[in-house]
Amino acid sequence: MFKETLEGKEKTLMNLAQAGFRKINVEKKLGKDRTLYDSLENNACSYETEIENEKGEKETWVIMFKNETHNSPTETEPFGGAATCIGGCIRDPLSGGTYTFQAMRITGSGDPTQPVRETIAGKLSQKFISLVSALGYSSYGNQIGLATGMVREFFHPGFTAKHLELGYVVAAAPKNHNKRSKPKKGDIVLMIGGRTGRDGIGGATVSSKEQGTHIDKSKM
Numbered sequence: 001m002f003k004e005t006l007e008g009k010e011k012t013l014m015n016l017a018q019a020g021f022r023k024i025n026v027e028k029k030l031g032k033d034r035t036l037y038d039s040l041e042n043n044a045c046s047y048e049t050e051i052e053n054e055k056g057e058k059e060t061w062v063i064m065f066k067n068e069t070h071n072s073p074t075e076t077e078p079f080g081g082a083a084t085c086i087g088g089c090i091r092d093p094l095s096g097g098t099y100t101f102q103a104m105r106i107t108g109s110g111d112p113t114q115p116v117r118e119t120i121a122g123k124l125s126q127k128f129i130s131l132v133s134a135l136g137y138s139s140y141g142n143q144i145g146l147a148t149g150m151v152r153e154f155f156h157p158g159f160t161a162k163h164l165e166l167g168y169v170v171a172a173a174p175k176n177h178n179k180r181s182k183p184k185k186g187d188i189v190l191m192i193g194g195r196t197g198r199d200g201i202g203g204a205t206v207s208s209k210e211q212g213t214h215i216d217k218s219k220m
Contacts, residue, residue: 067168074165082136086167093171097178108164
């Protein structure tokens with residue numbers, strides 16, 4: 001059905017996932033001035049549109065969206081899990097050449113008034129997760145100057161076993177500010193940031209590994 005949308009592109013899951021969006025947005029145009037922002041690193045949540053600037057002039061801008069869920073990491077370590085949830089949302093549009101300016105946070109927890117003695121064995125209390133994850137989110141989003149226009153917290157028994165941590169951002173920039181180049185042999189890769197410690201070796205596997213209360217002392 002979407003064969004024509006995959007012509008000239010690698011047969012990857014990402015390109016396959018974008019096929020429907022590409023067909024609707026490119027061929028049917030979804031309005032008069034919206035088109036998919038097409039590039040070698042094309043993302044289904046990126047498009048370009050024409051806007052009128054403060055001088056009354058027409059400009060083409062690139063609009064990007066990004067969301068992440070860090071449910072398991074926030075369940076295990078609320079501050080870092082929530083911080084890196086919104087952090088990942090901020091990082092990707094920035095690497096795509098746009099500026100993040102608006103965010104949303106949706107969370108789900110069990111009853112925060114539940115006594116600690118009733119907390120499931122091997123887990124943090126719902127009150128602790130709720131309070132500390134909020135601090136983690138704000139420590140990243142607020143300090144970078146990102147406005148969070150929508151925050152929704154849902155408290156329901158269904159979230160007792162697994163916390164919900166969802167972050168979302170909108171980003172934009174003039175298209176002529178967005179430079180896209182194709183990497184070639186001999187290019188130098190410059191990595192900027194803190195060193196990755198032992199936490200970077202399998203650190204994210206907490207998202208998919210089975211968790212329990214047993215401690216394997218042979219690995220300590």
